[in-house]
Amino acid sequence: NAGVTQTPKFRVLKTGQSMTLLCAQDMNHEYMYWYRQDPGMGLRLIHYSVGEGTTAKGEVPDGYNVSRLKKQNFLLGLESAAPSQTSVYFCASSPMFLGDTQYFGPGTRLTVL
Amino acid sequence: DQQVKQNSPSLSVQEGRISILNCDYTNSMFDYFLWYKKYPAEGPTFLISISSIKDKNEDGRFTVFLNKSAKHLSLHIVPSQPGDSAVYFCAASAGNQFYFGTGTSLTVIP
Numbered sequence: 190n191a192g193v194t195q196t197p198k199f200r201v202l203k204t205g206q207s208m209t210l211l212c213a214q215d216m217n218h219e220y221m222y223w224y225r226q227d228p229g230m231g232l233r234l235i236h237y238s239v240g241e242g243t244t245a246k247g248e249v250p251d252g253y254n255v256s257r258l259k260k261q262n263f264l265l266g267l268e269s270a271a272p273s274q275t276s277v278y279f280c281a282s283s284p285m286f287l288g289d290t291q292y293f294g295p296g297t298r299l300t301v302l
Numbered sequence: 303d304q305q306v307k308q309n310s311p312s313l314s315v316q317e318g319r320i321s322i323l324n325c326d327y328t329n330s331m332f333d334y335f336l337w338y339k340k341y342p343a344e345g346p347t348f349l350i351s352i353s354s355i356k357d358k359n360e361d362g363r364f365t366v367f368l369n370k371s372a373k374h375l376s377l378h379i380v381p382s383q384p385g386d387s388a389v390y391f392c393a394a395s396a397g398n399q400f401y402f403g404t405g406t407s408l409t410v411i412p
Contacts, residue, residue, distance in 0.1 A: 193345070224402075229311075229404060230404060231306075231308075231391060231402045231403050231404040231405050232346070232391060232402040233402070234400060234401075234402075245398070247400075248401070279345050279346070281345070286398070288333075288334035288336075288395035288400070290336070290348040290351070291346075291348065292348075293345030293346050293347070294345050295343070295344055295345050296343070296344070296345055
């Protein structure tokens with residue numbers, strides 16, 4: 190039972206490049222989330238999904254897009270990376286909505302030069 | 303504007319003593335509160351939670367207290383152990399709103 194996995198673990202991009210972060214969960218959870226963690230800012234919700242085929246904006250959605258084509262996967266895309274998107278990105282899933290216990294992946298460290 | 307605040311970025315405690323981590327929030331609609339623990343290079347893990355209908359919840363060495371009138375919650379760890387050294391995040395939710403605090407780094411000194 191792998192729980193929540195994230196791919197890749199590290200990535201370095203140049204400004205303007207695009208990339209997709211992949212999150213996968215094997216717990217059959219309905220809800221999935223993408224967060225970013227920055228020094229002094231805690232964890233901030235980027236986007237979330239309440240089920241397959243659905244997505245919704247969180248606290249800091251600008252510059253990111255997401256897709257939930259399959260229940261077990263939640264993709265986070267950066268179409269044109271900016272240095273301000275340098276951060277550690279965490280994916281999470283939960284059986285129920287935001288107030289329920291969330292299970293986190295190990296994180297992806299992204300640097301945009 | 304930060305809706306959930308942890309005003310102490312760091313805290314150091316001697317092993318065996320009590321650790322008290324604090325969290326303040328601004329939105330009176332928040333009705334569920336959680337604490338997560340995070341080790342370096344790992345994702346956060348759930349620790350303990352409390353509903354707004356309660357003022358205390360206990361789980362082993364961990365107790366969370368909620369003071370709704372003050373919009374304040376705290377996490378008590380007794381006794382503190384070196385393995386408790388980590389960053390602790392509080393979180394609050396209401397409907398489709400969910401916010402984490404900025405985190406407090408706890409160091410338990412052996």
